[in-house]
Amino acid sequence: MILEGKENKDFSMTLLPHQNAFLDTFFSPSSKRIIELEGNVGIGKSTALVFLAARLLNERSSSRILLLAPKALCPYFREMMGRLNTPVVIVDRYRFREMLDSAKGVEIWPQGAVFILSLDFAKLPDIRDSLAETTWDVVIVDEAHHMSGTKAEALRMIEPRAKKIVLAIATSQGFDTSKILPENDKVIIKWSREQVVDHNGKPFNVAPRPILHEIDFRLSAGELNLRENMDSLCKTLESYEGNQKFGAKSLYLSLESSPAAHEAALEKFTVKLEELGKLDAYMESTDIDKRKDFWQKIGEISSRVLQGIDTTLEDSKLNAFIKLLIDIYRGKTPERKVCVLTQYLATLYYLAADLGDHGMACQLLHGGMSLEDRLRSLSNFLATEKILVATTSILSEGLDLNQVTDLILYDMPNSKDEFRQILGRFDRFGRECNLNIHVLTCSTISAEDSLALPIATLRELVSL
Amino acid sequence: MAISISNLRLLDNPSVARDFDLASELFHRINRIIPQDQTMLTIPPDCRVREAIALMRTHGYSQVPVVEHGEVLGVFSFRSFAYEAASSTLEEWTKQRCSPGDLPVDEFLEQFEFARVTEEMSRVFDAMDRDNGILIGTPDRLIGILTPMDFLRYLNKVASPFVMVWEIELALRALISIAMTKERIEEASKRCLSSAYEGENKVPTSLEEMTFDNYQSIISHGESWKELKRFFGGTRTRVSAKLKQIGEIRNNLFHFRRELIMPDHEILSGHRNWLLNKIKQAEVHRKEEAHL
Numbered sequence: 001m002i003l004e005g006k007e008n009k010d011f012s013m014t015l016l017p018h019q020n021a022f023l024d025t026f027f028s029p030s031s032k033r034i035i036e037l038e039g040n041v042g043i044g045k046s047t048a049l050v051f052l053a054a055r056l057l058n059e060r061s062s063s064r065i066l067l068l069a070p071k072a073l074c075p076y077f078r079e080m081m082g083r084l085n086t087p088v089v090i091v092d093r094y095r096f097r098e099m100l101d102s103a104k105g106v107e108i109w110p111q112g113a114v115f116i117l118s119l120d121f122a123k124l125p126d127i128r129d130s131l132a133e134t135t136w137d138v139v140i141v142d143e144a145h146h147m148s149g150t151k152a153e154a155l156r157m158i159e160p161r162a163k164k165i166v167l168a169i170a171t172s173q174g175f176d177t178s179k180i181l182p183e184n185d186k187v188i189i190k191w192s193r194e195q196v197v198d199h200n201g202k203p204f205n206v207a208p209r210p211i212l213h214e215i216d217f218r219l220s221a222g223e224l225n226l227r228e229n230m231d232s233l234c235k236t237l238e239s240y241e242g243n244q245k246f247g248a249k250s251l252y253l254s255l256e257s258s259p260a261a262h263e264a265a266l267e268k269f270t271v272k273l274e275e276l277g278k279l280d281a282y283m284e285s286t287d288i289d290k291r292k293d294f295w296q297k298i299g300e301i302s303s304r305v306l307q308g309i310d311t312t313l314e315d316s317k318l319n320a321f322i323k324l325l326i327d328i329y330r331g332k333t334p335e336r337k338v339c340v341l342t343q344y345l346a347t348l349y350y351l352a353a354d355l356g357d358h359g360m361a362c363q364l365l366h367g368g369m370s371l372e373d374r375l376r377s378l379s380n381f382l383a384t385e386k387i388l389v390a391t392t393s394i395l396s397e398g399l400d401l402n403q404v405t406d407l408i409l410y411d412m413p414n415s416k417d418e419f420r421q422i423l424g425r426f427d428r429f430g431r432e433c434n435l436n437i438h439v440l441t442c443s444t445i446s447a448e449d450s451l452a453l454p455i456a457t458l459r460e461l462v463s464l
Numbered sequence: 465m466a467i468s469i470s471n472l473r474l475l476d477n478p479s480v481a482r483d484f485d486l487a488s489e490l491f492h493r494i495n496r497i498i499p500q501d502q503t504m505l506t507i508p509p510d511c512r513v514r515e516a517i518a519l520m521r522t523h524g525y526s527q528v529p530v531v532e533h534g535e536v537l538g539v540f541s542f543r544s545f546a547y548e549a550a551s552s553t554l555e556e557w558t559k560q561r562c563s564p565g566d567l568p569v570d571e572f573l574e575q576f577e578f579a580r581v582t583e584e585m586s587r588v589f590d591a592m593d594r595d596n597g598i599l600i601g602t603p604d605r606l607i608g609i610l611t612p613m614d615f616l617r618y619l620n621k622v623a624s625p626f627v628m629v630w631e632i633e634l635a636l637r638a639l640i641s642i643a644m645t646k647e648r649i650e651e652a653s654k655r656c657l658s659s660a661y662e663g664e665n666k667v668p669t670s671l672e673e674m675t676f677d678n679y680q681s682i683i684s685h686g687e688s689w690k691e692l693k694r695f696f697g698g699t700r701t702r703v704s705a706k707l708k709q710i711g712e713i714r715n716n717l718f719h720f721r722r723e724l725i726m727p728d729h730e731i732l733s734g735h736r737n738w739l740l741n742k743i744k745q746a747e748v749h750r751k752e753e754a755h756l
Binding site: 092094097098100101102103264315349350352353357369 | 496500601605699706708709722727728738
């Protein structure tokens, strides 16, 4: 992280040249009202936004700043602004009620602070209206490419009373802001890896490119049997003629992750089935017997799949994973730091338990941890531990993991965008060695039968 | 104790923002009980009773604030309607020449007490008992409405994880004691816990003396697993993973590290149900063995 020195008020000292240039543009008297900041993931947009807010409040303590960001990023913005001693409040429904309760007259949003709201919260009609009635010195929108529909409508309503607007957008998104904000009085600042340099003048794109490794494994007869049971469950679900949605795809994806994830998903599914069965009986008064048969059949197959998990003792993917880790640490490179990514919390604990069993300590990182625990876990990993097991969702939270030498994708990313986000966390400023990306691929399942992102897509994205 | 946000503009100390968060984060006050996704439904005083009741049925509400020009005039509820409607005689209804459903709601209003979001829960118990609800905010700035069901849901949300952890620990204890004799438990304890307790003499030897971590260590150990696996099922890795996950939520809960969120509740509930099944299976097993 670039943020250092709590008392440092010289904001230009801790930023990189392109970030300083952005702040100069914003604070220039001739600056345009709307600034669009476009840049690749991982080149410091969030940090620049934090410094912008801090500097504005430092120079004009009566400023009123609104920062809109995805919910997961809000605590990180608060944390980063807190480090710069910037008065900052995350506003959620509870906080908003308190602000309403204590507001004097009509003014709800006081001056002298940064108010951080999630994009989803800001779009709610009463919040949106309240924000739109307020004069803001600057409205900052991070990850503005998420603005569409009601979120875009909210920004459209807030915009007229904002003295300045800053939109941060990931370059790869191909997002067009002209549909949301006026085109006049706007400047676009583009950052790309090819153009930006670090403090030493070293171009960012000189950092070594990632290398993709495919680790093949084959399913055992027991595991294939489990898959067949799942096929049977999904076929029965397909025969359902009612209105309820089951999420069969998520069941399949959990099966591709781990028995632990699959078991958790099935247990959740069984609870959902009971609720849906009751709802179905209530909604569809005709053909009740046929419906009852359907729910009974689904219940039976689900418990058969659950029993199947209990009796399937092999886990070929896990074995391949452990073998891979042993190979990595047997390698000659002395300081290897491995980050293992999974889509599922149940898989995260499953891997942690197995690593422990093999005498390999690891740090965990997932969205259910408190901010303090996450920071502790991350700093332990960076300082002493060799392995970090994290859920993919946490990586949208502005982490900087450029010290990781090996990234193991235990589960395939769900989309190209998710993979770009993942790469952005590891392939950042300061990386001095190649990032080895290891992907576990199952050769027993044909590419058409797998719901995961094809490996060819990953190869293509890594080579860009 | 409550620090008004308006202080933010008076004090240049940035820690104010943190202090502002503090009281709300620490105390279970009325603000926490109002459902986070509550959207206020209000009706004007000239709304017909029939339409008001149709709206209330659609939203599943039993009362609705009546508001005119941003000012709360009172509350229209099934109860206020019933009281007023029942107090009129047939002669009076006939004289009005219309059915109760045609009348405007402002003829059937009752008054609820107002409370502030920063007030203590207990402050409104009497009002809640008397009126079956309270309004949050002030007559000219209505923020929310609270019903006894909101209290019940909130208290259940706060208390249920403790109850589930309680059930989980006792179920683990029961399964171990079904699977292993006292002597075997003592041996397992010495084998698995000696390093943590710095010697065999200090280790707890009965399940009642042990902590959740101790259970976890015993169950996850390769030697004990040989005896436990037929009662826990699956693989040692999967069972260890579940216990690790429960242990982390338990620590967050008992050490008040963070507020539990919906996925935590689902995980606890899922693992609690898994153990309930294992206990049922163990019971069947035990009965069969006793029969033999």
